[in-house]
Amino acid sequence: MNISDVAERSGLPPKTIRYYEDIGLIRPDRGANGYRSFSEKHLHKLTFLGRARALGFSIEECRALLALYEDETRASADVKRIAKEHLAQIETKISELQSMHGTLSHLVHCCAGDDRPDCPILEDLGGTLR
Amino acid sequence: MNISDVAERSGLPPKTIRYYEDIGLIRPDRGANGYRSFSEKHLHKLTFLGRARALGFSIEECRALLALYEDETRASADVKRIAKEHLAQIETKISELQSMHGTLSHLVHCCAGDDRPDCPILEDLGGTLR
DNA sequence: GATAAGGCTTCCAGTCACTGGAAGGTCAAG
DNA sequence: CTTGACCTTCCAGTGACTGGAAGCCTTATC
Secondary structure (H helix, E strand, O other), rough: OOOOHHHHHOOOOHHHHHHHHHHOOOOOOOOOOEEEEEHHHHHHHHHHHHHHHHHOOOOOHHHHHHHHHHOOOHHHHHHHHHHHHHHHHHHHHHHHHHHHHHHHHHHHHHHHOOOOOOOOOHHHOOOOOO | HHHHHHHHHOOOOHHHHHHHHHHHHHHOEOOOOEEEEHHHHHHHHHHOOOOOOOOOOHEEEEEEEHHHHOOOOOOOOHHHHHHHHHHHHHHHHHHHHHHHHHHHHHHHHHOOOOOOOOOOOHHHHHOOOO
């Protein structure tokens, strides 16, 4: 398979696949013409990467997960630990965002949103009321 | 005030303040020795920026908000529009994260996390079960 | 007056995970 | 044989900083 075939089938853009090769996540073969040549196994790995990235794992986490995926003697505990750490990061981020959301939705609710200059949002940001 | 004073009082690192000058968000004066010299007004703006950033506004949104903050003839509707757009982005991000969280916490729950290689997390990522 | 510590300056490079674009080689169809 | 769609590499840019180097300025102490 050429890169655009594997791109279509994996759902990843060609650019991203080249990038993944650059940083050593995959090693496609090369044809006589210099074109990358992908096997079904390469496709599998790329799909794995796309799915892991979609779950928010960082590239380095993906690298670790991929190594475990390939390692038949792995302990599932190692996978679970990575996943749990990531889950904790997601939870942290969600609660940060929810905190922002709480503050901001309150402010938006308080703002008249008309043609007058008075604005509780700006007042809050400027600290005028604190 | 020198940069470290205004840094301490605004809560922003000196590096960040220099960066904000670089991109034109603030224009501190300069002393005869070339040092930046900050007034209370500059401090106020920096605090505004710090708070807006803490609410997740992008630098460009901050720039727009700061312009409105300084404009006494503003319409609060303009502020509210920016805030509502940002709020929508936050909501999008939260639901993306919640979706990731849902999937991942399910997988983590299903994984034994022992020394055996069988792992539903990897199976899901690899697409073996789909 | 010399010196040392600390603060200030600028500039360059790196982060993360791509993404866009330019310049040029290759391939299949008509 | 040309056209157009591929493919290649390399360079630069994104956002919002952050780290570090090299060098000037200030303040305190000896």
